[in-house]
Amino acid sequence: MGKQYEIPLGAQHISLLEPLHFKFTTENEKIVDTTANIFYVHRGIEQACCSKFKFRQVSFVVGRVCGLCSISHSTAYSQVAEKLVKIEIPRRAKYLRMLVIELDRIHSHLLCLSHVAENSGFEALFMKTMQYREFSMELLEAVCGNRIQYDFSIVGGVARDLKPAVGQMILERLKKFKPQLDELVDIYENNWTLSLKNKGAGAITKEDAMRLNVVGPFARAAGLAIDVRNETEDLLPWKEVGFEMVLDTAGDVHARNMVRLHELYVSMRIIENIIARLPESALITETKAFPDGEAVVRIEAPRGELFYYAKGNKTQVLERLKIKAPTFSNVSAMVEAFKGNEYGSVPAIIASYDPCLSCTSR
Amino acid sequence: MKTFFKALGNLFRKPVTIKYPFEQTYIPDDYRGMIGFDENLCIWCRRCEMVCPPGAIVFSQDMDGKQTYHFNRAVCIYCSECVRACPKEGAIFQTAEPAKCALKEENINNGWNALFDEALKSRADYAAEKKRLAAEKAAVLKTDDEKK
Ligand code: SF4
Ligand code: SF4
Numbered sequence: 001m002g003k004q005y006e007i008p009l010g011a012q013h014i015s016l017l018e019p020l021h022f023k024f025t026t027e028n029e030k031i032v033d034t035t036a037n038i039f040y041v042h043r044g045i046e047q048a049c050c051s052k053f054k055f056r057q058v059s060f061v062v063g064r065v066c067g068l069c070s071i072s073h074s075t076a077y078s079q080v081a082e083k084l085v086k087i088e089i090p091r092r093a094k095y096l097r098m099l100v101i102e103l104d105r106i107h108s109h110l111l112c113l114s115h116v117a118e119n120s121g122f123e124a125l126f127m128k129t130m131q132y133r134e135f136s137m138e139l140l141e142a143v144c145g146n147r148i149q150y151d152f153s154i155v156g157g158v159a160r161d162l163k164p165a166v167g168q169m170i171l172e173r174l175k176k177f178k179p180q181l182d183e184l185v186d187i188y189e190n191n192w193t194l195s196l197k198n199k200g201a202g203a204i205t206k207e208d209a210m211r212l213n214v215v216g217p218f219a220r221a222a223g224l225a226i227d228v229r230n231e232t233e234d235l236l237p238w239k240e241v242g243f244e245m246v247l248d249t250a251g252d253v254h255a256r257n258m259v260r261l262h263e264l265y266v267s268m269r270i271i272e273n274i275i276a277r278l279p280e281s282a283l284i285t286e287t288k289a290f291p292d293g294e295a296v297v298r299i300e301a302p303r304g305e306l307f308y309y310a311k312g313n314k315t316q317v318l319e320r321l322k323i324k325a326p327t328f329s330n331v332s333a334m335v336e337a338f339k340g341n342e343y344g345s346v347p348a349i350i351a352s353y354d355p356c357l358s359c360t361s362r
Numbered sequence: 363m364k365t366f367f368k369a370l371g372n373l374f375r376k377p378v379t380i381k382y383p384f385e386q387t388y389i390p391d392d393y394r395g396m397i398g399f400d401e402n403l404c405i406w407c408r409r410c411e412m413v414c415p416p417g418a419i420v421f422s423q424d425m426d427g428k429q430t431y432h433f434n435r436a437v438c439i440y441c442s443e444c445v446r447a448c449p450k451e452g453a454i455f456q457t458a459e460p461a462k463c464a465l466k467e468e469n470i471n472n473g474w475n476a477l478f479d480e481a482l483k484s485r486a487d488y489a490a491e492k493k494r495l496a497a498e499k500a501a502v503l504k505t506d507d508e509k510k
Contacts, residue, residue, distance in 0.1 A: 057415035060441050124369060131378050138388050145394035151441040159442065160392075 004032065007343065011040050015119050015347035018357035022335075022350075026343050034338045036331055038360055045362045046321050054316040055081055055291050056155050065323065066359040067148050068108045071100045072301035073323070073359075075153040076308040079235050079299070082155060084291035084312045090281040093157035098236050099274045100143060100152050101299075102267040103170075107136035108302035109217075109260040109267075112354040113188065116257060119347035120197035125187060132180045135173045142166045157284035167275045174268050181264055188257045195254065202349035203252040204337040212333040216304020216326050218353060221259045222251035228300035235297065241273040242266075253345075253352040290314045301326055303354050325359030393458040394440040399431050403453040410444035410454050419444060422481035423488045432481060434474045436464040 010021035019040035025033040045065055049058045059081070063074040075097050082089060114129035137147050143166055144150035152158055188194065204214070209222040219226045227245055229238040246262045248255035291312025299306050304326030311320040334353050341349065380387065397418075406429045411419045418438035421429045442456045464470040 053415060056413065057443075060415040060439060060443070064439075134378075141388065141393070142390045145390065145392055146440070149439070151394075151439070154443075159446070163392075166390075 003027070009346065011037075016350065017115065018355055020350075020355055020357050022338075022346075024338065024343065024346070029343050031338045031341050031343060031346070034335045036335050038328075038331055038357060040361065041358055042361045043358075046323060049321045050318050055084075055312070055318050058318065058321065059154050060151055062321075062323065063149055063151055065362055066325075066356055068111065068356060069104060069301040069303065069306070069359065070148060071097075071104045071150050071152055072299055072306050074151070075101060076297050076299040076301075076306050077310075077321075078153040078155050080295050080297040080308045080310045081291060082285075083295035083297065084293060084310060085155070085287050085289040087156060087285045087287050087289070089157050089285050090283060091279045092281040093283050093285075094236055095241075095274050095278055096158045096162055096283075097153055098238070098241060099162070099271055100140070100150060101236075102270045102274075103136055103140050103143065104150075105267050105302045106264055107133055107140065108354075109264055110136065112302075112351065113184070113257060113260055115351040116198070116253065116348055117188075117194065119351040120194055120253075122191075122194055122197075125191075125194070128187075129184060132177065132184065135177055139170050139173055142169060154284070156286060157282070159283075161283055162275075162278065167278070170271060171275060174271060178268070181261070181268075185258075185261045188254075188261060197345060197348050198254040198257065198352075199250075199252060201253045201341055201345040202337045202352060203250065204333060205251060206249075208336060209251065209333060212336060213329055214304075214333045215329045216300075216302075216354075217256055217259045217263065218304065218330055218333065220246060221248045221255040223247055223249045226305070228298045228305050232298060236299075238270075241270045241277070243270060253348055256352045290316065291318060301359075303327060303356055303359075304329065306359075323359075323362055325356060325362075327353075327356045327360040330355075331360075389458065389460070391458055393460070394442060394456060395459040396435065396457050396461050397433060397438060397440070397442075397444065398455050398457055399433065400453055400455070401431065403450055404431070405450050405453070407449060409447045409449065413443045413447040415439065415441060415443065417478065420478050420481040422477075422484045424484065425488060425491060427488065427492075432477060434470065435461040436470045437474060 005026050007024045007026055008021065009024065010016050011019040021037040021040065023035045024031050045061065049061055053061050059074045059077050062077045063070045065073045110129055110133035114126045114133065117129060118126035140150065141147045143162060144152045144160065152160065204222050206223040209219050209224045214222065214224065215226055225245055225247060229243045230245055233239060244266050246259050246266060248259050291310070292314045294311045297308045306326055307324040309322040310318055313319045330353060338346065338349065408421055411421055416437050416439055418434045420432050422432060423429045444454050445456050448454045
């Protein structure tokens with residue numbers, strides 16, 4: 001056995017987007033052990049939601065938990081609050097929520113892919129992916145009125161309607177994006193330099209993924225068929241709009257890239273279906289009821305299963321709100337997947353986990 | 363190899379970025395921008411203040427009951443909850459104009475907190491004064507009754 005070294009990485013590091021700290025024990029460049037510390041950015045959002053804000057305002061607060069999956073948070077919260085006040089939202093609102101969630105998934109996945117490319121040392125591909133990502137930001141701006149922090153889902157429905165002109169614009173832009181996505185798939189799949197850094201790096205087996213409770217693209221890349229969109233039908237009718245599971249088997253960085261890229265095709269198809277079949281109805285169900293009882297909601301955010309628990313006590317202010325973000329579920333598997341890899345491939349592996357620490361530590 | 367030729371080809375393509383401040387970026391017509399207020403239409407129900415998540419609207423009140431609207435563009439998150447809550451169409455509305463940056467001179471955080479507290483106090487003062495006047499009036503009425 002060679003000499004072992006401990007290398008700390010984070011909480012601030014050029015290859016990290018988020019304040020996350022890893023301590024690697026290495027032996028001749030090989031990682032033998034890792035520990036992680038994730039709670040650097042605790043903001044006390046849960047406490048604020050249960051003390052400072054009325055329950056109708058909380059959907060705007062949780063929308064600010066995360067910049068990338070803002071809509072997943074506000075939708076999950078809106079759904080849990082709707083369960084507490086016992087209302088059913090109009091069908092059109094459900095469809096519009098799915099539309100924005102999928103647009104959001106496109107921009108989030110492309111961001112993650114571009115960072116994998118950057119952290120693997122492929123700066124040009126980073127630029128290219130970011131360039132192609134821009135259309136999704138503009139579409140979100142057209143639909144929600146803002147590039148980030150959409151404030152789209154509110155308790156009872158959605159805040160804005162989709163104008164026919166904007167629907168047309170989405171379809172046109174998606175048509176333009178399709179060949180660009182084909183090009184990206186080709187590069188991520190076949191580029192030799194990228195494959196050197198990505199193939200076989202950060203691999204996790206299906207059994208480990210199952211044991212460590214992995215969610216999201218991380219799990220699906222290892223062959224574990226986990227997707228909330230496949231499991232729940234009551235709140236958002238995913239199967240109606242053509243959801244399909246994307247799976248891979250290798251479980252390494254390359255497989256995660258592929259899963260994300262192919263999920264974009266699914267997202268695009270869902271968006272097209274939604275716009276084609278958008279039902280006519282009101283946008284909001286009004287109610288004067290106060291939240292009462294307990295409820296949980298799960299929703300598939302771009303990074304995996306997002307979980308909300310809320311408890312009301314017949315007042316304006318909730319008694320308890322609990323948020324469990326997908327990255328939190330994945331931490332134990334992240335630590336596991338480093339083992340046996342070269343220290344040099346760590347940045348690419350971290351980027352491929354797509355960690356979102358502001359969601360995790362709230 | 364293919365990537366290499368692509369990279370060479372890219373040398374002759376036009377840049378995809380735009381020359382921002384000189385060229386405007388994409389802004390949709392219904393961009394969530396500045397909140398406007400029309401004093402003549404408002405019925406002073408304060409519903410917008412009640413629903414505003416960050417507390418960017420506050421109404422102060424002077425002693426003769428007249429209310430004044432205060433809005434802080436740096437606190438506002440442009441969610442347009444106030445517009446949805448307003449019972450009087452057009453009294454409060456959202457424009458597509460992006461908000462201007464806050465300047466140091468405006469003292470937009472501490473100044474606003476002080477203003478917010480003052481506004482609440484002015485309202486409490488007015489309510490107390492009204493209550494006192496009502497009590498006085500009631501007392502006068504009562505003594506009148508007793509005299510009779
Ligand atoms: S837009 Fe939202 S944050 Fe701004 S004043 Fe209206 S309710 Fe408050
Ligand atoms: S909700 Fe409308 S009418 Fe009421 S105080 Fe606000 S602006 Fe005026």
